[in-house]
Amino acid sequence: xxxxxxxxxxxxxxxxxxxxxxxxxxxxxxxxxxxxxxxxxxxxxxxxxxxxxxxxxxxxxxxxxxxxxxxxxxxxxxxxxxxxxxxxxxxxxxxxxxxxxxxxxxxxxxxxxxxxxxxxxxxxxxxxxxxxxxxxxxxxxxxxxxxxxxxxxxxxxxxxxxx
Amino acid sequence: xxxxxxxxxxxxxxxxxxxxxxxxxxxxxxxxxxxxxxxxxxxxxxxxxxxxxxxxxxxxxxxxxxxxxxxxxxxxxxxxxxxxxxxxxxxxxxxxxxxxxxxxxxxxxxxxxxxxxxxxxxxxxxxxxxxxxxxxxxxxxxxxxxxxxxxxxxxxxxxxxxxxxxxxxxxxxxxxxxxxxxxxxxxxxxxxxxxxxxxxxxxxxxxxxxxxxxxxxxxxxxxxxxxxxxxxxxxxxxxxxxxxxxxxxxxxxxxxxxxxxxxxxxxxxxxxxxxxxxxxxxxxxxxxxxxxxxxxxxxxxxxxxxxxxxxxxxxxxxxxxxxxxxxxxxxxxxxxxxxxxxxxxxxxxxxxxxxxxxxxxxxxxxxxxxxxxxxxxxxxxxxxxxxxxxxxxxxxxxxxxxxxxxxxxxxxxxxxxx
Numbered sequence: 001x002x003x004x005x006x007x008x009x010x011x012x013x014x015x016x017x018x019x020x021x022x023x024x025x026x027x028x029x030x031x032x033x034x035x036x037x038x039x040x041x042x043x044x045x046x047x048x049x050x051x052x053x054x055x056x057x058x059x060x061x062x063x064x065x066x067x068x069x070x071x072x073x074x075x076x077x078x079x080x081x082x083x084x085x086x087x088x089x090x091x092x093x094x095x096x097x098x099x100x101x102x103x104x105x106x107x108x109x110x111x112x113x114x115x116x117x118x119x120x121x122x123x124x125x126x127x128x129x130x131x132x133x134x135x136x137x138x139x140x141x142x143x144x145x146x147x148x149x150x151x152x153x154x155x156x157x158x159x160x161x162x163x
Numbered sequence: 164x165x166x167x168x169x170x171x172x173x174x175x176x177x178x179x180x181x182x183x184x185x186x187x188x189x190x191x192x193x194x195x196x197x198x199x200x201x202x203x204x205x206x207x208x209x210x211x212x213x214x215x216x217x218x219x220x221x222x223x224x225x226x227x228x229x230x231x232x233x234x235x236x237x238x239x240x241x242x243x244x245x246x247x248x249x250x251x252x253x254x255x256x257x258x259x260x261x262x263x264x265x266x267x268x269x270x271x272x273x274x275x276x277x278x279x280x281x282x283x284x285x286x287x288x289x290x291x292x293x294x295x296x297x298x299x300x301x302x303x304x305x306x307x308x309x310x311x312x313x314x315x316x317x318x319x320x321x322x323x324x325x326x327x328x329x330x331x332x333x334x335x336x337x338x339x340x341x342x343x344x345x346x347x348x349x350x351x352x353x354x355x356x357x358x359x360x361x362x363x364x365x366x367x368x369x370x371x372x373x374x375x376x377x378x379x380x381x382x383x384x385x386x387x388x389x390x391x392x393x394x395x396x397x398x399x400x401x402x403x404x405x406x407x408x409x410x411x412x413x414x415x416x417x418x419x420x421x422x423x424x425x426x427x428x429x430x431x432x433x434x435x436x437x438x439x440x441x442x443x444x445x446x447x448x449x450x451x452x453x454x455x456x457x458x459x460x461x462x463x464x465x466x467x468x469x470x471x472x473x474x475x476x477x478x479x480x481x482x483x484x485x486x487x488x489x490x491x492x493x494x495x496x497x498x499x500x501x502x503x504x505x506x507x508x509x510x511x512x513x514x515x516x517x518x519x520x521x522x523x524x525x526x527x528x529x530x531x532x533x534x535x536x537x538x539x540x541x542x543x544x545x546x547x548x549x550x551x552x553x554x555x556x557x558x559x560x561x562x563x564x565x566x567x568x569x570x571x572x573x574x575x576x577x578x579x580x581x
Contacts, residue, residue: 026513027275027512058524058526061528063530088513108403111551112547135581145239
């Protein structure tokens with residue numbers, strides 16, 4: 001593990017050792033999987049801690065692992081303008097009732113990203129100010145990026161214009 | 164009878180007429196009340212299919228709600244169902260104003276996942292095309308912003324230059340618009356010395372043409388009044404909303420991924436990152452104009468220093484073999500067959516690689532389960548994120564400033580809607 005990542009991991013471990021499920025380094029990128037209940041505290045800590053200083057939420061996206069337990073996940077890619085380092089957080093949730101905490105209170109940019117993850121995977125972000133679909137029409141019933149949604153779409157799921 | 168009495172009498176008579184039941188005249192003045200204005204999805208100034216719901220008080224914008232998704236084609240779903248090579252051509256259609264930049268960003272992410280080091284010449288050419296794409300994108304920005312504000316001449320002039328650039332793209336890639344030029348492990352084809360001299364000619368001519376455009380705008384009172392102090396966003400708001408690229412640098416944030424986390428050969432090149440402080444439309448215009456000049460500087464350095472050599476890494480399991488060898492050599496034919504039908508061999512893991520695209524941070528997050536196609540591919544598109552700060556910039560602006568603010572943000576809906 002390279003020095004920067006080692007350092008970041010130690011700082012986070014010192015405070016949130018109980019919440020870390022797994023930490024992996026691949027191609028010099030550190031990925032830490034957390035318990036979903038702790039993600040707000042972790043993000044707040046990482047943004048406010050002077051050594052970490054992750055002030056940009058570069059990206060947030062949903063993911064479908066297609067496994068029986070903890071199927072849906074959320075991936076956070078963070079960046080620091082001042083320290084110029086990156087990190088990735090992951091949390092996982094059940095398919096039934098996929099509720100995860102929203103990080104919109106920490107980074108305003110999470111608003112649309114979380115709407116997209118809701119639109120594509122049906123992940124519900126608790127505490128989001130305006131959680132509605134962003135790409136698909138409001139009356140669409142499915143979540144298109146889930147692995148069980150067919151590539152060609154479901155016939156009749158989108159109303160076509162009348163001739 | 165005094166004048167005032169006469170006036171009052173006339174006024175009461177008018178009111179009597181207006182208030183009578185037969186009257187068809189109403190007192191409602193639309194400018195005195197709040198109203199909601201729907202702009203788009205088909206509006207020439209929204210640069211595509213952006214729809215805005217604007218709440219107005221008279222002519223002042225109270226609140227804006229951007230609605231996107233009219234160009235949603237499901238490129239992330241498609242990525243999970245085609246091989247890494249097949250997906251290159253889809254990246255053209257993201258930010259269709261600078262496809263070469265997207266091609267480069269995507270293959271860099273895949274190469275990071277697989278662990279390929281591409282030859283020096285290929286790295287030089289990739290940097291070269293990224294910068295040419297930046298110039299073409301900023302010329303488009305210049306033309307469309309000026310046109311939205313009413314300076315039609317600048318649009319004609321900047322598009323004339325862009326046309327020359329597209330001729331160069333045709334020489335490099337064989338296509339003007341949908342280039343699909345990069346390949347995993349290298350490039351589709353080498354560039355000739357003829358093309359390099361065409362590029363050299365172009366970069367020698369552009370500064371003069373650019374200054375012609377600047378002469379029309381920089382001291383133009385109408386342009387300055389329409390842009391100076393319009394659509395302001397502060398540094399803190401910009402960082403909170405994830406704004407990146409030239410729009411962020413117009414808020415006095417010194418952040419450019421080419422400097423901060425150099426990729427390709429940017430650490431060997433000498434260039435500056437233009438920073439402006441206004442955070443308004445004018446500052447965003449200045450940043451982009453300066454960036455064109457910096458890109459020209461980079462292009463000049465590259466074509467002076469470009470080394471000879473291979474343009475494809477020697478990785479037969481990942482990089483597509485050269486066409487003539489496929490037809491003549493058994494080994495290459497087998498590799499080609501395997502690569503086309505089953506895709507490249509990838510390790511299990513996940514990477515996020517971001518580049519400084521003309522609009523901001525363009526990142527690809529790839530989650531691989533070791534198959535020939537990604538398990539999950541997320542496109543972090545700058546236009547999508549940048550559009551989120553539109554309501555902040557619009558608040559308190561006049562209705563006529565709306566087009567200037569959208570133009571200054573330079574959103575491309577193909578990228579925002581994916």
